[in-house]
Amino acid sequence: MVDTLVNARLPKMRIGFIGLGLMGKPMAGHILKAGYPLTVHNRSSAAVDELVASGAQAAAVPREVAANSDVIITMLPDSPDVEAVISGPNGLLAAARPGLIHVDMSTISVTATRRLAALEAGHGVIHIDAPVSGGDIGAKNATLTIMIGGDEYAVLAVEPIFKVLGKRITHIGPIGCGQVAKACNQIMVAAQMVATGELLIMAQKAGADPEKVVEAIKGGAAQCWTLDNKPQRLFTGNRTPGFKASMQYKDLNIVMEMARTYGVPLPGTAANTQVFNAMIANGLGDQDNSAVIGVIEQLAHTVLKTHE
Numbered sequence: 001m002v003d004t005l006v007n008a009r010l011p012k013m014r015i016g017f018i019g020l021g022l023m024g025k026p027m028a029g030h031i032l033k034a035g036y037p038l039t040v041h042n043r044s045s046a047a048v049d050e051l052v053a054s055g056a057q058a059a060a061v062p063r064e065v066a067a068n069s070d071v072i073i074t075m076l077p078d079s080p081d082v083e084a085v086i087s088g089p090n091g092l093l094a095a096a097r098p099g100l101i102h103v104d105m106s107t108i109s110v111t112a113t114r115r116l117a118a119l120e121a122g123h124g125v126i127h128i129d130a131p132v133s134g135g136d137i138g139a140k141n142a143t144l145t146i147m148i149g150g151d152e153y154a155v156l157a158v159e160p161i162f163k164v165l166g167k168r169i170t171h172i173g174p175i176g177c178g179q180v181a182k183a184c185n186q187i188m189v190a191a192q193m194v195a196t197g198e199l200l201i202m203a204q205k206a207g208a209d210p211e212k213v214v215e216a217i218k219g220g221a222a223q224c225w226t227l228d229n230k231p232q233r234l235f236t237g238n239r240t241p242g243f244k245a246s247m248q249y250k251d252l253n254i255v256m257e258m259a260r261t262y263g264v265p266l267p268g269t270a271a272n273t274q275v276f277n278a279m280i281a282n283g284l285g286d287q288d289n290s291a292v293i294g295v296i297e298q299l300a301h302t303v304l305k306t307h308e
Contacts, residue, residue: 014039015161016069018062018085019106020047022241023132023139024075027105027165030142031073032056034164039068061090071101071158078250079112086116098124101154103161105146107131107186107247109254110179111261113149117175126154129175131182132166133189135242137229143167147185149177183258186251189289190272192226193248197293200231201300210304211235230290237306239291246285248292249276 013036017028020042032038032054041059042048052058059065062085065072072092076082082104086092092102102125104113117127128150138144144166148155155171162169172181203213211231218227233239252273259266278295279285287294297303 013070014068016065016072018065018072019075020051021075022136026139027075029054030164031161039065041065062092063090063094066092066095066100071103071161073103074106076106077247079108082106082108083112083116086120093120093123096123096125101126101128101158103128103130103158105130105132107182107251107254108179109257110176113179114176126151127175128154128158129178130162131178133182133185137242146170147172147178147181149173149175149179183255186248186255187266187269190248190252190276191268192224193289193292194272194275196226196230196290197296200234200293200304201296201302204304205300205302233288234290234293234304235306239287241286241288243289244285245276245279245287245289245291248289249280249285252276
């Protein structure tokens with residue numbers, strides 16, 4: 001079946017999309033605009049209605065998505081959500097047929113990914129894990145970084161779909177390797193977010209203009225995506241989510257679980273996890289992950305100056 005899909009006229013493949021949140025909805029929109037027949041499902045109806053108005057078909061439950069799709073993409077918050085969509089009473093497996101490809105673009109644990117892939121394989125469903133990085137900006141602009149684990153031929157079959165959604169597409173290795181890469185990504189992202197908050201408050205308290213400090217250091221060894229994109233939002237007082245802090249914290253817990261499983265000491269990531277834990281405890285989980293600066297502000301008794 002995979003060989004058939006590779007050789008098929010791929011734009012006619014029927015795509016299902018489950019999970020139309022901050023990132024899922026624009027991703028599904030790109031697939032629809034690319035000419036793929038699209039069936040969508042989401043717990044809340046507003047995003048479904050918007051995509052249906054643009055030509056998508058609505059599904060009341062995941063099994064309806066499976067019945068009407070050759071490839072299903074899920075973009076869900078956490079492992080239990082993905083498991084429920086796969087094996088719940090009206091889940092994908094209730095209507096799946098051999099050869100169906102399930103691309104999970106959620107960020108979940110590698111252990112859960114491999115277990116769910118084995119469950120689906122028992123029903124003839126081909127599982128690919130393909131978590132992404134780039135936040136809502138990457139989702140809206142179709143510039144996501146996509147990290148992929150799974151069978152090489154299955155990945156080839158859906159590669160045109162990945163190209164609709166992202167710019168950097170890397171097949172890391174077998175099942176679970178995409179989630180391993182995403183966990184590594186989140187180690188770096190968390191470090192950058194916390195470090196950005198620290199340096200901005202340090203600059204301000206020490207009497208330097210934080211904006212000019214950022215301009216100076218991002219041209220050197222400190223240059224990174226976070227410095228290129230996040231400080232300007234913070235300087236305007238914009239802490240609305242491109243990627244929610246609660247999701248960053250969830251991902252960090254996945255990282256720490258993986259570290260325990262594989263016996264890897266992560267002292268820096270453990271500290272950053274606690275900084276995000278403090279942010280969540282302060283009720284700021286719905287803010288952007290860069291808003292972790294709020295924890296540094298609280299500890300330093302200083303608020304970053306803005307020009308709203």
